[in-house]
Amino acid sequence: PVTAEFETSNPLFNRINEIWHRSQMDNMHGCIASDCPHREKLPYTGDGEAACETVMLNFDAAAFYQKWIRDMRDSQNKETGHEPNGAPWAPGCGGGVGWGAAMTLMPWWFYVQYGDTRMLQDSYFAMKEQVRYMLTWVTLDGIMFQKMRNWNRGDECYWLNLGDWCPPENELPRDELVHTFYLWHCCDYCARAARAMGKADEQKHYQQLADKVKANFHRYFYDAQNKTYGVGGSNVYALYMGVPKDREADVVATLRHELMVTHKGHLNTGFLCTKYLFETLSDYGLHDVAYTIMNQKDYPSYGWWIEQGATTTWEAWNGSDSHNHPMFGAPVKNLFDGFLGIRQPEGVKGYEDVKAINPGIVYATLDGYGKFG
Helix, strand or coil: CECCCCCCCCHHHHHHHHHHHHHHHHCEECCEECCCCCCCCCCEHHHHHHHHHHHHHHECCHHHHHHHHHHHHHHCCCCCCCCCCECCCCCCCCCEHHHHCHHHHHHHHHHHHHCCHHHHHHHHHHHHHHHHHHHCCECCCCCECCCCECCCCCCECHHHCECCCCCCCCCCCCHHHHHHHHHHHHHHHHHHHHHHCCCHHHHHHHHHHHHHHHHHHHHHHCECCCCECCCCCHHHHHHHHCCCHHHHHHHHHHHHHHHHHHCCCCCCCCHHHHHHHHHHHHHCCCHHHHHHHHCCCCCCCHHHHHHCCCCCCCCCCCCCCCCCCHHHHCCHHHHHHHHCCEECCCCCCCCCCCEECCCCCCCCCECCCCCEC
């Protein structure tokens, strides 16, 4: 059931919300979320992960995610801890580290949304196993760079080692940057889960891991001369993780210039990074940049899709491939917590408390856990 309504004086934002809603519902099949309802029809963990928080803000999805996250636990390799790119597992699901990370990220988001500790209790071992697997790919520089083999031939397979995917231009972050970001993300969420369950020793262990990965990320990827971590959302990943204070202002300025000048007020991110783009812009006070990007009607943008006649969200910014893919639905979440400003304070779950990051902009009521009225 739909549990949230969104309406604003900007008709484009209303339309973006509408076409994502339709695309998401078109892809809900028997308690899995497919990537598209007409072509692959596969339960990709990466696609589902990218839209997960948006789904939980808009639908009564607790039962759905209990089932699908159980599928992820059941699909996990019991020997290595590897979480496949689709669950239930289906041969042919391409992806990479950002896909398998769903096993660790989605249980935490579920807990934060619904306040149900049982999800962490049921998933905590699998979350840790995913981190165990990821650590086997860490290089001597402390960077994660997965190189998976082809299912049949045994040789290295590009489609199993993706970093980010589907940017508007041929401009992607380095694969190892994306992989290392997700290693940090998963270690950090294991630490949070341990804290929520009162496991102090394990919290300390995973927090130390997360801090070490973060330090390696900032040491290895930062270009001090050009004040950047790279192209295609690299600075978004870095800022979401949290950059050292002495370079924060420089990286924020670089990101603003990258989006507003180099890309003329348009996004330049693949679907994994797009999930973090708008949230990061709001976190660093770049609300004007977030609004400008969302409000565009020329390429690449949601508005351009709509100008081409889109009634659902697409797989690619240029309109190639599927015209019914919900994976770019993550920014719809920002309509609630970025533009409207409705967020839970750090450490709060199940909407026991709410703060507005833009006080005075919005009035909202809460009916039950996470259901906006």
